[in-house]
Amino acid sequence: MKILVCISHVPDTTSKINFTESDTKFDTNGVQFVINPYDEFCLTRAMWFKEKQGATVTIVNVGGAETEPTLRKALAIGADNAIRVNASPTDGLQVAKELAAVVKTGEYDLVLAGKESADYNGQMVPGMLAALTDFNFINGCVGIEVDGTTVSATREIDGGNETLSSSLPIVIGGQKGIVEEKDLRIPNMRGIMMARKKPLNVIEPVAAEIATNIESFQKPAPKGAVKLVAADNIDELISLLHNEAKVI
Amino acid sequence: MSVLVFADSSEGKFKKTALEVVSYGKKVAEQLGTNVVALTVNAADSSELYTYGAEKVIAVSNDAFNTFNAKQYGAIVTEVAKKENATVVVVDSSIDGFYLAPMIAVHLEAGFATNVVDAPSNTNPFTVKRKAFSNKAFSNTVISTENKVIGLAKNSFGIHENPVSGTTENFEASIIDSGVTSENIEKVTGKVTIADADVVVSAGRGLKGPENWGLIEDLADVLGAATACSKPVSDLGWRPHGEHVGQTGKPVASNLYIAIGISGAIQHLAGINASKVKVVINTDAEAPFFKAADYGIVGDAFEVVPKLIEKLKAFKAA
Numbered sequence: 350m351k352i353l354v355c356i357s358h359v360p361d362t363t364s365k366i367n368f369t370e371s372d373t374k375f376d377t378n379g380v381q382f383v384i385n386p387y388d389e390f391c392l393t394r395a396m397w398f399k400e401k402q403g404a405t406v407t408i409v410n411v412g413g414a415e416t417e418p419t420l421r422k423a424l425a426i427g428a429d430n431a432i433r434v435n436a437s438p439t440d441g442l443q444v445a446k447e448l449a450a451v452v453k454t455g456e457y458d459l460v461l462a463g464k465e466s467a468d469y470n471g472q473m474v475p476g477m478l479a480a481l482t483d484f485n486f487i488n489g490c491v492g493i494e495v496d497g498t499t500v501s502a503t504r505e506i507d508g509g510n511e512t513l514s515s516s517l518p519i520v521i522g523g524q525k526g527i528v529e530e531k532d533l534r535i536p537n538m539r540g541i542m543m544a545r546k547k548p549l550n551v552i553e554p555v556a557a558e559i560a561t562n563i564e565s566f567q568k569p570a571p572k573g574a575v576k577l578v579a580a581d582n583i584d585e586l587i588s589l590l591h592n593e594a595k596v597i
Numbered sequence: 598m599s600v601l602v603f604a605d606s607s608e609g610k611f612k613k614t615a616l617e618v619v620s621y622g623k624k625v626a627e628q629l630g631t632n633v634v635a636l637t638v639n640a641a642d643s644s645e646l647y648t649y650g651a652e653k654v655i656a657v658s659n660d661a662f663n664t665f666n667a668k669q670y671g672a673i674v675t676e677v678a679k680k681e682n683a684t685v686v687v688v689d690s691s692i693d694g695f696y697l698a699p700m701i702a703v704h705l706e707a708g709f710a711t712n713v714v715d716a717p718s719n720t721n722p723f724t725v726k727r728k729a730f731s732n733k734a735f736s737n738t739v740i741s742t743e744n745k746v747i748g749l750a751k752n753s754f755g756i757h758e759n760p761v762s763g764t765t766e767n768f769e770a771s772i773i774d775s776g777v778t779s780e781n782i783e784k785v786t787g788k789v790t791i792a793d794a795d796v797v798v799s800a801g802r803g804l805k806g807p808e809n810w811g812l813i814e815d816l817a818d819v820l821g822a823a824t825a826c827s828k829p830v831s832d833l834g835w836r837p838h839g840e841h842v843g844q845t846g847k848p849v850a851s852n853l854y855i856a857i858g859i860s861g862a863i864q865h866l867a868g869i870n871a872s873k874v875k876v877v878i879n880t881d882a883e884a885p886f887f888k889a890a891d892y893g894i895v896g897d898a899f900e901v902v903p904k905l906i907e908k909l910k911a912f913k914a915a
């Protein structure tokens with residue numbers, strides 16, 4: 350089985366978010382970038398397939414040279430090779446078109462992507478990728494098994510889970526549950542050494558059209574101070590929630 | 598030209614987000630000087646949507662569409678969008694909305710903006726305000742393609758009545774081969790889900806152990822609320838994974854969010870700060886959550902919550 354894991358390179362979840370150039374650019378100063386948490390779950394599942402069922406695992410990112418340390422980290426976790434599409438990721442449809450070109454060329458069977466990325470939170474790339482490649486598609490996936498070309502997967506629905514059957518080739522939008530938190534891997538020394546020698550191919554974009562563009566950023570309005578209520582004055586809290594906030 | 602909204606229903610009944618997308622679609626249609634068309638699939642009574650401004654409803658009904666299937670539903674919305682010459686398609690931000698919308702965008706060659714929180718600030722260029730960086734900021738995004746798909750963030754625009762005399766047209770949508778078959782659905786019944794809830798009662802590691810969650814459930818019962826928890830609580834197995842909220846868990850955009858024994862780590866706050874009113878109960882006055890909250894009680898959950906339940910019961914009964 351040929352597996353492709355789409356990796357987006359995002360600010361660490363603890364990052365303070367600031368903007369520069371009159372609020373038109375994200376300020377990367379002092380920001381630590383990591384593998385998007387959802388993609389990390391997908392990558393770990395891909396490693397499981399590789400070890401238990403035999404598979405080659407390619408990782409791909411659409412981005413500039415600054416994403417390469419993130420890709421090396423994914424290689425150190427155990428992916429076999431990496432592809433970087435040398436384009437600045439501006440819009441979901443553009444990224445999906447670049448990834449679709451990679452998928453078609455590489456004839457992958459299983460494409461794993463995170464259900465959302467932690468930066469622009471598009472929640473769109475996996476679905477677009479499925480539509481562009483005409484692969485089967487399961488999103489919000491919390492479990493997947495592959496037997497030959499048969500796929501059995503579970504996805505989260507409102508208030509529960511749905512079990513689905515499908516077949517390869519397929520695009521999966523994955524999240525926590527596809528593997529458990531405790532099974533996530535941290536690169537070890539040997540992995541890091543090996544990753545240095547693994548192929549990281551930089552390819553030029555197919556130059557997909559850019560459909561959306563961010564004009565400016567804005568931070569949420571500053572919050573007023575919390576109103577503290579004494580622990581023995583619950584009546585006041587209820588009155589505030591009823592009369593002032595009007596939420597009960 | 599028209600604005601098409603997909604009004605999602607569950608067991609025939611419209612979800613609240615459906616009324617919100619119709620309200621939103623009406624607003625966008627007004628801005629563009631056109632009409633809003635609402636699409637329903639297997640809804641029992643579509644006329645409810647007239648109240649929110651839908652002049653025209655396209656009702657699709659077919660038992661083949663009883664269970665949601667992303668490719669199939671995506672094909673239906675696309676087919677209707679083309680038939681109605683829709684240049685703007687609006688979907689909600691439910692799990693299923695996010696599942697099918699990207700496919701619609703590809704089929705319509707449309708730019709797609711998700712997590713949109715307000716009506717367009719400008720229609721030419723078409724500019725919308727969206728949440729970004731896990732709710733830590735907003736972006737003003739221009740969609741430059743002729744066709745546009747908008748994913749409306751839940752509880753952002755609100756539900757607005759705008760009664761019109763509408764008409765409903767039945768439509769026979771094509772059945773496609775979706776390649777994915779639903780085998781089994783497991784759902785907790787009779788419980789408010791986090792996605793649907795007006796009020797969410799959430800608790801963290803301050804609750805000490807799973808045996809103490811009776812308190813949280815009782816409070817949720819009185820308020821008709823959904824229960825949620827912080828990430829460590831679900832990692833420890835005290836509560837099911839589906840209850841984990843935050844940046845890497847479920848997003849919460851309720852009217853009221855009550856956080857009990859949760860410190861307020863940045864990743865937790867990122868997922869819940871779209872909630873309108875936040876109440877925190879914590880023993881530690883220095884807990885970061887107090888900076889993000891509207892109302893707070895510095896106190897022990899095991900003393901405060903039972904009193905709160907008792908007082909709320911009296912309040913509800915009065």
Ligand SMILES: Cc1cc2nc3c(=O)[nH]c(=O)nc-3n(C[C@H](O)[C@H](O)[C@H](O)COP(=O)(O)OP(=O)(O)OC[C@H]3O[C@@H](n4cnc5c(N)ncnc54)[C@H](O)[C@@H]3O)c2cc1C
Nearest residue numbers: 801802803827828843844845846858859860865880881898
């Ligand atoms: C990549 C990444 C992603 C993450 N994603 C998420 C996420 O999506 N959601 C999330 O929640 N976390 C997330 N976290 C974890 C987050 O950083 C915090 O560790 C977590 O939110 C803390 O949970 P807590 O507040 O329940 O526990 P603690 O931090 O242990 O806080 C417990 C609180 O309870 C209070 N307390 C103790 N006893 C009582 C009492 N008797 N009555 C009242 N209060 C009491 C304490 O004062 C304390 O403030 C993530 C972390 C990382 C690294």
Ligand SMILES: Nc1ncnc2c1ncn2[C@@H]1O[C@H](COP(=O)(O)O)[C@@H](O)[C@H]1O
Nearest residue numbers: 355410411462463465466471472473474
């Ligand atoms: N620039 C990118 N390069 C590679 N994969 C990406 C990129 N952006 C998004 N993805 C993938 O698509 C998923 C969803 O991203 P998004 O649609 O941006 O929320 C991510 O978790 C990644 O797996």
